Amino acid sequence: MATKTYLQALNDALRLEMQRDENVLIFGEDVGQFGGCFGVTQGLFSEFGEERVRDTPITESVIVxxxxxxAACGLRPVAELMFVDFIGVSFDQLFNQAAKMHYMFGGKIKVPMVLRMPQGAGIGAAAQHSQSLESWFMHVPGLKVVIPSSPADAKGLLLASIRDDNPVVFLEHKLLYGVSGEVPEGDYTIEIGKADIKREGTDVTIVATSKMVYSALAAAEQLEKDGISVEVVDPRTLLPLDMDTILDSVKKTHALVVAHEAVGFAGPGAEIAAQVAEQAFDYLDAPVTRVAAPFCPVPFSPGLEQAYIPAEDDIIKAVKGLR
Known part of the structure; x- marks a missing residue:
């Protein structure tokens, strides 16, 4: 396997699928000659041309x-919004149209579209360009929500998402684009709705998403020095959510910490904690603990932004608080 960055893995997936299927097209703001705001679509315009890689006006409602x-007419579009924060102006197109067409037409229409959106804090982009909004999409029947953490997962899940016949919200943390890892060459997919155990352990389960997976793994290394064995589970997709893998882990470790960068109130961790309480309460030796962002906008000040983002030390504190 080659070593590639998260960004390169996404670019590789897009290129492979556009070569394989002429119905795949890309559009969004600056995705053409410029190569995308973060460079994910770099080189695709020159290879596939403006008919399949199209720049759009700054109008997210039109893009979605x-x-x-x-998608309803038989193509497989991969649309990009520069930031997930801009989804608000296209709620109707996503929530009331794309997510509901298949249901409202009795299954006669498929909507095989992917909506790629960078999210997350850490680059000093302030309150309107730094949010983690995955829980918004988890609440809508008809959507799938994918949130990969590693380059290999990013490639395999993007290929699977493009081939899926349902609308997929594909969330990429901005600080992961430069993360490197081994990525299988060529065509391969990862099942949507299947979690991955990033580290096995016996004393406590940490369910972490996106960039927080790396904080959880770093925390697990430190906790190992204190004799605490941590299992790290990455759901990889939040809708559908692989509760079987999470429950099996909790039944083994008898303790659970959920870590994500989204605001804690009504965040994805709340759903995971609720389902564990409903289905595995008797296995828990301590209450489920959540590590998440505080209920406030993302600050612009670098110092305040770092205080806002959940960190490795917060996870360590949460794990030790269970004992």
């Missing part, structure tokens, strides 16, 4: 609406 319409 056009993706839904193109």
């Amino acid at each position: 609406g056009a993706a839904a319409g193109a």
Whole structure:
């Protein structure tokens, strides 16, 4: 396997699928000659041309609406919004149209579209460009929500998402684009809705998403020095959510910490904690603990932003608080 960055893995997936399927097209703001705000679509315009890699106006409602319409008509669009924060102006197109067409037409229409969106704090982009909003999409029947943490997962899950016949919200943390890892060459997919155990352990389960997976793994290394064996589970997709893997881990370790960068109140950790309490309460030796962002906008000040983002030390404190 080659070593690639998260960004390169995404680019590789897009190129492979566009070569394989002529119905795949890409559009969004600056995705053409410029190569995307973060460089994910770099080189695709010159290879596939403006018919399949199209720049759009700065109108997110048009981007998402056009993706839904193109998908309903038989194409497989991969649309990009520069930041997940901009999804608000296209809620109707995503939540009321793309997510519901298949249901409302009795299964006669498929909507095979992917909506790629960078999210997350850490680059000093302030309150309107730094949010983690995955829980918004988890609440909508008809969508799938994918949130990979590693380059290999990013490639395999993006290929699977493009081939899926349902609308997929594909969330990429901005600080992961430069992360490197081994990535299988060529065509391969990862099942949507299947979690991955990133580290095995026996004393406590940490369910972590996106960039927080790396904080959880670093915390696990430190906790190992104190004699605490940590199992780290990465759901990889939040809708559908692989509760079987999470429950099996909790039944083994008897303790659970959920870590994510989204705001803690009504965040994805709340759903995971609730389902564990409903289905594995008798296995828990301590209450489920959540490590998440505080209920406030993301600060612009670098010092305040770092205080806002959940960190390795917060996870260590949460784990030790269970004992």
